[in-house]
Amino acid sequence: MTLGILAVVSVLAVIGYLTYDVRGSWSYAMDLRSRQVGSLIVVGAAVGASSLVFQTIAGSRILTPSVMGFDALYMLVQTVIVFFFGSSTFMLMSVGERFLINTAALVVFGMLLFRWLFGRNSRNLLVLVLVGIVIGSLFGSLTSLASRVLSPNDFLTLQDVMFATFNTVDGDLLVVAAIVCAVGLAALVPLLRQLDVVDLGYDNALALGLPYHRVVTFSLAVVTLLVAVSTALVGPMLFLGLIVANLARQILPTHRHTELVLGSALVGVLCTVGGQFVVGHLMDNATTLSVVVNLVGGIYFILLLMRTVKL
Secondary structure, three states: OHHHHHHHHHHHHHHHHHHOOOOOOHHHHHHHHHHHHHHHHHHHHHHHHHHHHHHHHHOOOOOOOOOOOHHHHHHHHHHHHHHHHHHHHHHHOOHHHHHHHHHHHHHHHHHHHHHHHHOOOOOOHHHHHHHHHHHHHHHHHHHHHHHHOOOHHHHHHHHOOOOOOOOOOOHHHHHHHHHHHHHHHHHHHHHHHHHHHHOOOHHHHHHOOOOHHHHHHHHHHHHHHHHHHHHHHHOOOOOHHHHHHHHHHHHOOOOOHHHHHHHHHHHHHHHHHHHHHHHHHHOOOOOOHHHHHHHHHHHHHHHHHHHHHHO
């Protein structure tokens, strides 16, 4: 029933976003808003499902792929391109070329990082948090260093891609991202029951006969792909996964991933579509969705961290 309610509310949010306060040409408004809402659905579903699966593997509710340095790497990749090739070359690159470069860099980084972190069955929360902070700080420092020596024009060009935006999404690119995300989500379906056992811990999973390494490796590959595609499509949204995954766990008090992953994807769609509706239609784009998400998510992350320390 809860999943049904989430699905209905998500559909109503999508319909409201598409039809609210349409002025002028409906065909133009539907073309623009359909691409926007399509990107919101892809990002919300991909980030929600991947973040919840990652939390299960990491054994912690305060960790997400973005917290582990994905967004910092995305910004570093953009900075490196502008630093070495200039803003003119960066602007001449097609949207598809930038999408492929970002996706490839994030996928390679994610697989190397996650394989190293979980290769020895380590689920130590302090180690994972420390690694995420160090990697994020390293990439952030390199980005800041490179940004300081850029020309004003190059720096302004770089600033345009530093924040997630849903206003100008390429239609062809959205189709590719949607297909990749759909394949990734479908690949998670056979693993959902096995993730219930992974959630019990390494020793218990082995005792129950689960091929732990194979399940975790394949799950991490899918998580990396989903996060990389969603980040490369619209840009970084640091704390979106943290908010969505924890809200899904609170709304659905169960350990069954067949319900949790679907619920997290629906909550992600509801958060992105509803948040962009408020930012775009009610606040007249006075700010961006990523700024609001990072503000709320940052406070939420601190509260979760303090709660975890007390426990």
